[in-house]
Amino acid sequence: MERDLVVTKASGQTVPFSEEKLRNSMKKSGASTQQIDDVIAEIAGKLYQNMPTKAIYKLAFTLLKESSRHLAAKYHLKGAIMELGPSGFPFEKYVGEILRQQGYKVKVGEMVQGQCVMHEIDVIATLNQRQLLIECKYHNLRGTICDVKIPLYINSRFKDVEAQLLKQPENKVMTHQGGVYTNTRFSDDAITYGTCAGLQLVGWDYPATGSLKDLVDMLELYPITCLTSLTKTEKQYLLDKKIVLCQELDNNTRLLERAGVSPGRMNVVLQETHQLCRQTATNEPNA
Numbered sequence: 072m073e074r075d076l077v078v079t080k081a082s083g084q085t086v087p088f089s090e091e092k093l094r095n096s097m098k099k100s101g102a103s104t105q106q107i108d109d110v111i112a113e114i115a116g117k118l119y120q121n122m123p124t125k126a127i128y129k130l131a132f133t134l135l136k137e138s139s140r141h142l143a144a145k146y147h148l149k150g151a152i153m154e155l156g157p158s159g160f161p162f163e164k165y166v167g168e169i170l171r172q173q174g175y176k177v178k179v180g181e182m183v184q185g186q187c188v189m190h191e192i193d194v195i196a197t198l199n200q201r202q203l204l205i206e207c208k209y210h211n212l213r214g215t216i217c218d219v220k221i222p223l224y225i226n227s228r229f230k231d232v233e234a235q236l237l238k239q240p241e242n243k244v245m246t247h248q249g250g251v252y253t254n255t256r257f258s259d260d261a262i263t264y265g266t267c268a269g270l271q272l273v274g275w276d277y278p279a280t281g282s283l284k285d286l287v288d289m290l291e292l293y294p295i296t297c298l299t300s301l302t303k304t305e306k307q308y309l310l311d312k313k314i315v316l317c318q319e320l321d322n323n324t325r326l327l328e329r330a331g332v333s334p335g336r337m338n339v340v341l342q343e344t345h346q347l348c349r350q351t352a353t354n355e356p357n358a
Contacts, residue, residue, distance in 0.1 A: 079123050081214035088118065093131065099288075100145035102135060110134045125213065136299050140339075141346035144297040148287060149275060151296040152254045153211045155310065162209035163193045164315050165294060166252045169283075170196040170203070172290045185231035192232070194252075201246045203271060204229055208253040217251065217274065218258045222265035225251050229270070254283060293317045293347050300340045305330040320344045 076088040090111065097107045113134050114127065128150075136143035144151070155161040160180070167177040175196035183192050183204075194205040206225045208217050229249030236242045250271030251257075257265070257274045265272045276282050287293065295301065295309050295317055308330045314320070320327060321344050324337060332340055 076118055077121055078118075078127065079121050081123075081125060081212075083214075085121065088122075088127075093127065097131065097135065097146060100135070100142050100148075102139070102142050102146070106135065106138055106142070109138070140299045140343045143299050144293065144343060144347050145288075147297055147299070148284065148293065149254075151294050152283075153213070154296040154306070155254075155294060155315070156209060156211040159193075159207060159209040161294075161310050161313075161315050162254060163207045164313065165292070166205060166207050167194045167196070168292055168316060169286050169290060170194065170205075172292060174198050175203070183232050184235055185228070186234035186238075187231050190228050190232055200244055201248070203248050203250050204232060205250045205252055205271075208251060208255075210253070210255045216256045216258050217253045217261050219260035219264050221253075222251055222261050222268065222270055222272070225249055226265075226268045226270055252283065291318075291348055295320060297347065298340065298343055300336065300343045301330075301332070305332060317344050317347050321348055 077085045078088045079085050093114075094107055094111065097110060102110075110131055114130055117130065118127070132143055132146055135146055152162070152165070155165065163179050167179045171177045175198045177197075178195045179193065181192050181195050183190050183195070192204050193207040194203070196203040196205065206221075206228070208221055226249060229247075233247050233249075236245075236247060248269065248271055250273070251265065252273045253275070255275055257272060257277055262272060262277065272278070273281065273283055273286070275284055294315055296306055297317065298306070298320075301309075305327075309320075309326070312326075314326065320340075322341065324341070327337060327340055
């Protein structure tokens with residue numbers, strides 16, 4: 072591939088094309104060296120100057136899906152989380168499940184009295200003597216970032232709630248921490264302020280260990296929007312029913328039937344769901 076090839080990111084910034092980054096992104100999805108080589112070879116002849124990175128990703132996704140649906144689903148993770156909208160509730164539930172899988176007792180969408188006013192807290196997670204009060208910032212546009220205004224606002228809300236909580240004797244033995252979970256990235260100022268204020272910040276690729284992507288891969292909590300075998304209409308039906316996780320679909324033929332999945336496609340959907348949740352460890356291509 073041409074070394075002087077420039078591509079355009081979602082933000083509008085132009086950067087040199089990196090074959091290594093493309094390879095690594097597919098490798099993280101679990102694709103084999105041969106699968107990656109085949110995709111790279113196919114893409115090589117279709118690149119052009121200032122090609123949008125989104126177009127490169129879409130091409131790689133389509134080619135990867137031809138050999139393995141569940142690997143393509145993993146490769147589609149970032150985009151799939153952006154498809155959880157348009158409301159932010161599915162993302163709030165998703166974050167709640169991530170924390171629940173780590174041992175926390177979780178409440179989603181709770182109204183809590185602060186010292187001054189009432190607040191709706193997206194996720195309250197409690198483990199032993201530690202309690203997290205999390206704000207979920209969901210975005211469905213690539214290139215969107217959480218700037219410093221977000222942690223400033225969240226910390227102000229957290230302090231108001233914490234002041235009220237500490238008036239209750241049972242809460243004085245608890246450690247309370249505010250936090251922000253986002254499916255995109257934080258600006259440098261947001262990270263600097265959030266860290267200084269003691270907030271827990273979790274973004275798509277932040278922190279270096281324990282980012283949103285890391286947690287999803289570690290806990291195998293893939294959203295239904297990852298699935299390549301479901302239509303947009305079927306996914307929306309499930310989201311409207313508050314079904315967010317692939318795990319909730321595993322072997323659930325009745326729910327898939329209600330979503331409109333035909334008998335002829337049922338096995339394809341179940342196989343992809345089963346493999347994505349690692350109930351099997353094969354990398355065999357789907358039919």
